[in-house]
Amino acid sequence: GENVExxxxxxSVQEGDSAVIKCTYSDSASNYFPWYKQELGKRPQLIxxxxxNVGEKKDQRIAVTLNKTxxxxxxxxxxxQPEDSAVYFCAANPLNDYKLSFGAGTTVTVRA
Amino acid sequence: DxxxxxxxxxxxxxxxxxxxxxxxxxxxxxxxxxYRQDPGLGLRLIYFSYDVKMKEKGDIPEGYSVSRxxxxxxxxxxxxxxxxQTSMYLCASSWDSRYQPQHFGDGTRLxxx
Numbered sequence: 001g002e003n004v005e006x007x008x009x010x011x012s013v014q015e016g017d018s019a020v021i022k023c024t025y026s027d028s029a030s031n032y033f034p035w036y037k038q039e040l041g042k043r044p045q046l047i048x049x050x051x052x053n054v055g056e057k058k059d060q061r062i063a064v065t066l067n068k069t070x071x072x073x074x075x076x077x078x079x080x081q082p083e084d085s086a087v088y089f090c091a092a093n094p095l096n097d098y099k100l101s102f103g104a105g106t107t108v109t110v111r112a
Numbered sequence: 113d114x115x116x117x118x119x120x121x122x123x124x125x126x127x128x129x130x131x132x133x134x135x136x137x138x139x140x141x142x143x144x145x146x147y148r149q150d151p152g153l154g155l156r157l158i159y160f161s162y163d164v165k166m167k168e169k170g171d172i173p174e175g176y177s178v179s180r181x182x183x184x185x186x187x188x189x190x191x192x193x194x195x196x197q198t199s200m201y202l203c204a205s206s207w208d209s210r211y212q213p214q215h216f217g218d219g220t221r222l223x224x225x
Contacts, residue, residue, distance in 0.1 A: 098157075
């Protein structure tokens, strides 16, 4: 099955700086890569996803990049704000497979 | 706006009890999921259902069963609760051609004493 590793486990950034979280995956058949954000005490929310037919996707201050050759994908948050403080999870699986494999999560803290 | 509602936010049960966790979604989604969330382990899939009375095992189904008698409701059952099932349980749903969770509930923090 798929194995997803996520780094770093914690990340502290100054407000206004960028944050980058990286995930690697093992199964070359994986072609769907979502990212979830979970604020303290709240439900996870799907914030962005990418499929393997594109290399980058942006949504306002959030972007995800995918390197299929190296089997890694990253989440980039620019101009970080206090409300970006949360745990972020990456995940991967083939599109037609319900067994989404999650990374262990990255706790992002944005310092004012 | 999609709403996934889990019946309890916090639950305390005793070892050996049969425990029911209930989840209801209001968007007529075909797919529903049960995950458990533990620190340092991310989310792990327990069971998945793609239709009424249909279910598939996830990565960690041992000690659990599920029931989907109606499209909107997906129940997780701990047949005989054990202390290692103390965890946060998350229900999720997605529309029919998406086999990945899109909308999560608030979670049930279950403690087994």
